[in-house]
Amino acid sequence: MQHPLPVAPYSYQTGNVVTLLSDRVMIPITCDHCQQQTDVSLGRLKQQTIFCRHCHQARQFSSLELRLMRMLLAQEGYHFAL
Secondary structure, X not given: OOOOOOOOOOOOOOOOOOEEEOXXXXXXXXXXXXXXXXXXXXXXXXXXXXXXXXXXXEEEOOHHHHHHHHHHHHHOOEEEOO
């Protein structure tokens, strides 16, 4: 004779969800010169030169700014793809 084994109720495990961002993801950056927003890809930010499409000003995006942005995005569950 077979007897079923008691089964514990399933408990859902809550965990962290991580989203990987590719280099093609566009991030809005506000121009220091004209105060207009320009969408810049993460790949362009890694190259550290961004151009405003409104006033055509060029600006250097420092490695410190990139690290800070990565840290803030990581706190929200977004990570850069390598």
